[in-house]
Amino acid sequence: MTTVLPESRIGTSGLLELQGLTKSYGSRRVLDDVSFHVAPGRLTGFVGGNGAGKTTTMRIVLGVLGADAGTVRLGGHDVGAADRRRFGYMPEERGLYPKMKVLEQVAYLARLHGFAKADATARAEALLAELGLGERLHDTIESLSLGNQQRAQIAAALVHDPEVLILDEPFSGLDPLAVDVVAGVLQSRAAQGASILFSSHQLDVVERLCDDLVIIAGGTIRAAGSREELRAQHSAPRYELVSDADAGWIRSEPGITVVDFERGTAVFDADTPADAQRVLRTALDHGAVHAFTPQHPSLAQIFKEVIQ
DSSP, X not given: OOOXXXXXOOOSOOOEEEEEEEEEETTEEEEEEEEEEEOTTOEEEEEOOTTSSHHHHHHHHHTSSOOSEEEEEETTEEOOHHHHTTEEEEOSSOOSOTTSBHHHHHHHHHHHTTOOHHHHHHHXXXXXXXXXXXXXXXXXXXXXXXXXXXXXXXXXXXXXXXXXXXXXXXXXXXXXXXXXXXXXXXXXXXXXXOEEEEEOSXXXXXXXXXXXXXXXXXXXXXXXXXXXXXXXXXXXXXXXEEESSOOGGGXXXXXXXXXXXXXXXXXEEESSHHHHHHHHXXXXXXXXXXXEEEOOOOHHHHHHHHHO
């Protein structure tokens, strides 16, 4: 059965900008000139180790913490209380009432955002079904598995159609199928124009899902940009060659450093694009070439590089 969600109220004016955020606790500076933006219609992954400053940044954006310096802007103006009512937030710690029923809890939160009772219930029911909890509507929160509690927490953050969505570790405790369900829901909200910032330690999920990426370490931003931009910036000129012939000759090619080799397959770094093209021409002279492709670094590789 197809789930029909109530009409979305998400707008498209929610460019979220963080400019020069600084925060200290005594002599310990936990954020130092943190600046980046979260664009409407895009999923921005926010990654860093424990204590890097992710949660502190999110709490400042939400107004839970005050910054020592810097500004948070939405649509070109400083964020105020009225703007934050258009935000959705999922903390890393679960905060739902354990003895309330799932539908009752999420509908209650929708009513707090101004929806009439019938609309709030319909909205909550459709969203929970979209998240795979359609058969658990009348179960209590505490009776759910940890993964299903996480889905309910995400529903609580989404039920009022926020224009800005901030999620702290939304994929924690989810199995691969549940990750796909939640990812699909977030991609749907981004397609409607929401600005979405999410943190995660699961770099493979971030790499697959995010449009933009922000890496933080020691309270400073080490890299920020689109996934493609960061790959290009941190990509060595590395190629993979797959051919019929033994590619041992590649070891003696000038301007080439072999990274991995097994008979007809070689992975190598080239000093220049011209060196790489010369390798391709030589390979064609030796026999059929089945693949000649540039290799892109993974998010994990980029992360290790920029935090060193």
